[in-house]
Structures are given as structure tokens and as C-alpha cells.
Amino acid sequence: MAPLFIIGTVVLASVLSSTTASSVWTLNCAPLTQARLDPILAPGVWPSGHVHAAVGSTAFGQQMNGTYGALQGNATTCDKFTDHSSYWAPQLYHMRSDGLFDLLPFTGMAAYYENYTCDYNASAPGWCVGTRNPRAFPPGLKMLAGNSLRRTQNMSDPWQQAILLESGNNGEVYGMPPKLDGNQLSGHVRFPSCWDGSNLDSPDHQSHVAYPDASLGGNTQGGMCPSSHPVALINIGAEFGFALNGVTDPASLVFANGDTTGYGFHGDFYMGWENTTALRDSFAECFTNDNCPWRAFGSPTGRDPVATAMSPMVQPPYEDIGLNGPIAKLPGNNPVYSA
Template sequence: MLLIPLLTAAAIAPGVNAGAMLRFSCSQLVVERLDPLVNPGMIPSPHLHQVVGGNAFNVSMDPNSLDLPSAATCTSCTPAEDFSNYWTATLFFRARNGTFHRVATKGNPLGFGAANGGQTVYYLGPSGNSKVTAFKPGFRMTVGDPTFRSDAQLKKYPMLTFTCLQTSTTRDGATTSFPKAPCKVGIMVSIRFPTCWDGKNLDSPDHQSHVAYPSSGSCPSTHPVTIPQVFYETVWDTTPFNDKSLWPTDGSQPFVWSFGDPTGYGIHGDYVFGWKGDALQRAMDSGSNCNSDLLGNSLNCPALKSQTIQQGNQCSKRQVVNENLDGWLTELPGGMKVA
């Protein structure tokens, strides 16, 4: 059998030095108009999200009353001890006639094609023997800003990109806005969170101030603790919409985020930590050998308990918000305006 070598962390995440790395599949859990971080308790939240991870995901997720590993009965991720939740906005295609169609996610063609959509999740550690501190129970954060509509604004978040997949291995030509031409395999959205923590706060009012990106390779004095870089790769199956006769007559790109952004610059992601016990710390301490196999289901991580992608596919959650998300829609869910 032909063996494909594992991609290094540096190859997968430009600008990140190779070190301890987890790479695994998380199948789709639910597509839902809930946002327990930005809009806790609100049913429904303003815009639609696609969610993966543990099935304890709910409208509030109060860290003072919810212990994810205890509350969840399954996870859609291959590490069986990871009940975290990872979510992003949902992608839509806007046809020439003004109607919208939700774009499905698909399993990463590099090893995770059997996944029922969802995304690939990475936890990247620093190079060498540098210590990385796993997140604590109750930790949560967001990255990106849904109000952004320009490249100049997005420079605040240097590691949020789109890759137009011409093949399953395409990893060059990343852009900070939506691709302008059809993509043969789909559009891969990469979201990389900050890697420095203030060491005190599990959250902050804006869900971002307690973390920071490093400067010149080092964490700032205000955020001295190195944490794993959480990194999402979501492959959106845009191939059913590659017929340019459906695209706008002016030739502009036709995709829009569920919150009404037609540029892509409003890209953002949400994370709620939910690993059981010290499982994540064990995995990060195990070094660079804790990687998934690009050819199949094996997590290849003796430090962790794992399950197959097929088992992850069985973990799902019923929608709380009863609304039509399929077929051609006259407006985005929640009536979000494109602007």
C-alpha cells in the first residue's frame, strides 16, 4: 500500500513551528441557530452555525453549572475524551436570481472522507521542548469579527484564510476573502486561534481579551502562558455550485456567510473547552508523535482513547430551532441581510 507521509504542523499551518500536534476528525453534530457564547440563552440566535463536538451543546452552556465531559453522552470527534464544542458560521450560495442554498460541509479528503461533514481540528504546540499548558475547565474563546468587511480590518487576526481546493492537497494560494473562481474540490476555511493566555481568566467580556497572538515568536508579558493553538479546517462542498451560469452576471463571487457577509472578511470561530480530565495535557505532553493518519481513521495517539470516524458520525443532536434550512430559500435564516 502506498503510504502518504504525515503533513508537518509547519506545512499545514504556515507560520507555525512544528511541535506537538493533534489532528483529528469531528463529524457534523448539528446545524443550528444557537450561539451560547455571543448570545447565551437566546433562542434563536441571529445567524446560523455549524457545530461539532460533544452533544451537550446547548443554548446557554454556563461554565458555572455545566461540565461538558459529564453532561455529554457522545462526541462527534475521534478522540473519545474530547467533548469540546467547535463552531463557525454557515456558508450559503446566492444564485443569480437572489435565492440562497446552504452549502454542506464534507469530510477532509486527506484521510477523513468518511466523516459526515464537520471539520478537521488541530491542537498545535510550540516547537522544541517549550511547555504548553492545556486549557482549564470552563475555558472558552472566539476569534474573528463578523462585522469586518475589509482586508485591513482582518489584519487584526492574521491566521483566518480561505483556500480554493483544486485538488485535495492544495495548500497554497490562501486568501483572506472568498475565492473569486470555482474551486474543483471545494473551499477550505482555516481558522487559527491565538496561542497566548493571561493565565487568569477562562473567558472575557468580548471572549477574546484573555488570549493573544504571539509577537516575534514570543507571548507578550500580558499573556505569558503558552496554550495549544486550536485550528479548524472546514471543507465546504461548493462543487454543486460551480456552474457559472448560476453566478452573478457581473462575474462576482456568489458565496455569503450566514450573517450576511458577501466578502468573507467577517470569518470567525467559537471554541468551548470540554476535554475529560487531563486528556489534552497528556496528548500535548506526548510530543509530535500524537498525530492522526492521513490515510484513515487511526488517531495514532497512545496517550488518548479514540473512536472511529463511523462512531463519530453516530453522534448528533436534534435541532432546537425548528426552521427550514434545506433547498432554495428566499432569504438567509433569521432574515439576515447581505451587506
Template sequence: MRFHGTQVAAGLLSALPGAQALLRFSCSQLVVERLDPLVNPGVVGSPPSSPDRRWRKFHEAINAFNASMDPAKLDIPGTATCTTCQFADDFSNYWTAVLFFRARNGTYHRVPQKGNVFFEQANGGMTVYYTPTINGRGKVTAFKPGFRMIVGDPMERTAAGAAKYRQLTYTCLQNSMTRTGETKNLPPKPCPAGIMANIRFPTCWDGVNLDSPDHASHVAYPTSGTFESSGPCPSTHPVKIPQLFYEVIWDTSQFNNAADWPADGSQPFVWSYGDATGYGTHGDYVFGWKGDALQRAMDQNCQNDKCNGLGSQSLQQGNKCTVKTTVDENIDGWLDELPGGMKVTDASGKVVY
């Protein structure tokens, strides 16, 4: 089934009840490996001792992705030969951490991803949204070549600390259409259709810097309300940018046997950077649309995975875009520890297991 029409979009995006236009499209999985070119540029195999300690799943732009992602090389589309995304003009890089299941016996297994509703044929990956306006109010300025950002903090382990990231949540999927009941923590009970990680980025930009030392302070949230409620941008970040939003579906259904869960009944899923709470969830972005394609899409208020003047490709074509791993390690099957020797820690930094 193809995704089209605002009626379906409104049903899926309960957080955007009045949205009249948005891009919603699939980006298949490019590669799964322990690299982080934003925080650990040039390092093959993000080390457990790094300040960020992320273990990554990358999506899209086969030749544009590498361990360093040199910010001086702004022409990402010019260095890539394929994209995993449905929009053929999009060579951006989208990535998140990887979710693992920790069994009662202490071993770990990587949780696979699956295609989102209406994108079931995608090879995992994520659904990407760009929202230009809400109810037709105002305009947004598309990201510029060289733009990159991170939202969330992988070191966070508390609800209070995670509160500053307003819209990083999880949905315990009862079925593929579930879009209610978002939580800030990982769901504490089995989810029949999997766990969906919802990652919404800040929507205000300082208008000058394409990046910042922490990859976050050049962007900000509205001073009040949200992007969806047309909240105003702060004077320090006056430029309204599209709301970038990831939906990543983790197929946890194969791990729903209560006999395999911890004896105390606690939830068994752990992020690859050593977080069993879920409060450290985060996402990364490196802009890579060709020319002014994204700005044209935002100005046109394009809908879903079709937009006049923008090239497109099938999910099957996107699935074919892959890249070989550069980190030589076992990531599949049952593991005695998280890749890279990552330890699971609590709010105080104490090793839990």
C-alpha cells in the same frame, strides 16, 4: 485511507514546515441550526438584531451542547453521552458560521460540508488541530475547564480590519491536497474541490480568566512573528497555549456553473451572518476534554489522531452522535432569504441585498 505519519502531516500543513508533533483529527457534524450560546446565551434562534448575528453549525458533545452553555457548569464531559470527534476524551464544542450560495436569481442555498482529506467518511464537520510546540521548542499549557474563546469578527467587511486576525484565511481547493494560495477574502473564482476555511486561534493566554466579556481579550497573538515561528507572548498574556486550528471544507463544487453566478462575475458565496466578502470569518471554542487528557497529549507531543493513553473511536461512531434541532425553520433547498431574515451588508453597514 487512514491518516498517520509526520511525512503526510508536513505535506498538509505547509504553514507548519518544521512541526514535529500535533493532534489532527476529525469531528463530524453534530447539528446545523441558528444558535449561539456564547454571544446570545439562552436565546433559541440567534436574532438578526443581535450584535453578533451568527447562524451556526455546531460540532460535538451531544448532551453538553445547549442554547445557554452555562459557564458555571464546568464539567462538560460529565454531562455528555457522546462525541463526534475521533478522540473519545474530547467533548469540546467547536463551531463556525454556515456558508450559503446566492444564485443569480437572488435565492439562497446552504452549502454542504464534506470530510477533509483522509477523513472522507466523516459526516461533514471539521478537522481540528492542536499544536503543542514547533521544532520541540518550549511547552504549552492546555486549556482549563470553563475556558472558551472566539476569534474573528462577524461584522468585519474590509481587508484592513480583518488584518488584526492574523491567520483567518481561505484556500481555493484545486484538489483535496491543496494547501497553498491562502487568501483573506472569499475566493473570487470557482474552486474545483471546494473552499476550505482556515481558522487559527490566538496562542497566548492571560493565565487567569477563562473567558472575557468579548470572549477574546483574555487571549492574544505573539508580540512578533507567529506561533509557528515561536514568537514571544506579550507580558499581559504570558502563558503559551496550544495553537487551535480548524479546517472546514465547504463543498461548493455543485455551485460552480458560471450561468448561476452573478452577472457581473462577482463571487456568489455569502456567510450566514450577512457577509459576502469573507473578512468576517470567525470561529468559536468551548473546552471540554476529560481531565488532563489534552495536557498529557501536548506533553507527549502526540501525532495526528493517535495518542498513548487517550481513547479513540471510528469516524462511523462519531457520525452517529447527533442532537435534534431546537430552531424550527427551513434551512435546506432554495430559500428566498437567509435564515432569520439576515441581510447582506457592506463595510458601511449598508444592505447590499
């Protein structure tokens, strides 16, 4: 899907009407912060290994932890006002010819919330048939999609299939796009949509969730869950955007983790939706001018929700990460990968 990055306007991928239900709706989030913070991999720690660009709950920070950590935020940068979830991904930099690094502006995140996954059914295994009813995320669910250390592509691994990049509207690709349009690069993360039904996290932050079963016709965007993770959740396809400021050479781009291949892009999700009933019912058939469930978290008035840039409630300690000009090395002194 092409990136949206629409600030101030709600875009529905499937238009709701009095006779049809939506299988996809979108969430738009303005930037919150860029900092060496990672409440999943490094809770309570500053600095973490590399700079992340974050959106969502203003609670995002080193002390955000526990089932209701993200819900402690007093606001959200996202256009659905009850979504106090946190979403973050590695920051993008430009390697200059003089050896310095320019931080490229983070433009925010657009996400597709999708009704494409169904519970495992031992009596009728296969692609989901009929109505799918994925559950809302349990409070406090944490998950990581992608692997910061990866530098190659294995197309048989759904965890690797779930990470793509796109420049402009030239189509998603695995790894760094071979051509840049000079305007924007977006990192696409398809989060797992199957859950083991009990654990909110796991030591690797991935084992408690999974992608739909490929042997049953599923893929990273939907299908029947495997028996090991039988509970279907809403699919999230998140797109993190960065302005290229005229950069057209993909070989000059590097993510904050030192990755020049694009294969090491990744995304984190920390559940913080306040109204899980409305989230669960957000794909139900309803009237656009009635008390439609998605309007219950669209805005306080149910109209014209707006994504708004904010700052975290607690600012991280100061570190020069390149917000005020070029820097001599990647924050954390992360080495730039060279094949």
C-alpha cells in the same frame, strides 16, 4: 496548510516514533448540527443572529453554559473520544440567479493541534528557544477568533491575520478566494494561543486570550506570548469545510451572517476535553505502540478512532434554514453585504 477533512482515519502531521516527538497532530470531526445557536455570544438564547455549523460535543445548544457545559455531552463527533469540546463557524450559502439561497453541505472540521507557543519570559524575550510546553486548555475556556462584522482586511492586526479561506488545495487567502474549484471551500481559523492565566472568558470573548507577540517574532501560529497574556496554550488551527456542489463563482457565495467578502468568517471554541493530562502530554516523546499519551484520547481501544456524525442531545426548535431546499432569505433575515 491544506485542509484534511479525513473521516475515519487519523492523520499525524508529524509521525511519532521511538526517537522523535510530534509537534503537530490532527483532530477530525464529523458534522453535529447547523442551527441558529451560539452558546458563547448568545447563551440560553434561541435563535441567535445567524446559522452556525457545529462539531464536537453533543451538549452543544442554547443551554450549554458554565465551566463544564461542553463536558455534559454524552458523546462527540470528533475522532478523539475524550474531546467533548465544541467548535463552530458560520454556515455557507449559495446565492442563486433566481434570488433564492441554497445551503451548501457542511462536511465537518479538521484541526491541527500544535506545539508552537511558549510562555512569556522577561529574562529571555524572543522567539521560543528549545522545548515548548504549552498548557492544556483550562476547563471551561471559551474563545472567539475573528469578527462577524468585519468586511475589510488589516494585515497589521493578528486577529485578522488569523482568518483565511481556501478552495480545494489552491492555497490559503485572505477573504473570499478569487477562484473556486467547484468542490470545496474551507474556512481556516487560527485560535489565540496565549492566555491571561485567570479568566475563562471576557465580555468580548477575546480579551482574555491573545496571539504570540509580533514584536518578539511571533505570529498567529506560534512564538512567545506577550507579557499581558503570559501563559502559553496549545495552538488550534481549525478548518471548517463546505461542499460547493459545482459552484464556481465566488461572487455567488455568502455566509449566514450576510458576509460575501469572507473577511467576516470566524470560529468559536468551548473547551470540553475530558483528559487534560493526556492533552498536555500529547506532544511528548513516546512509542507509537506503547501507552502514548495521544492514544489515551484517540479511542477507547487506542486504535482506529473514527469521526462520526451525530445529533445534539437537545434539538433546537425547528426553523427552515435551507436543509430541505432553497429558501427566500438568509435565516434571521440577515442582509447580504454589498460593497
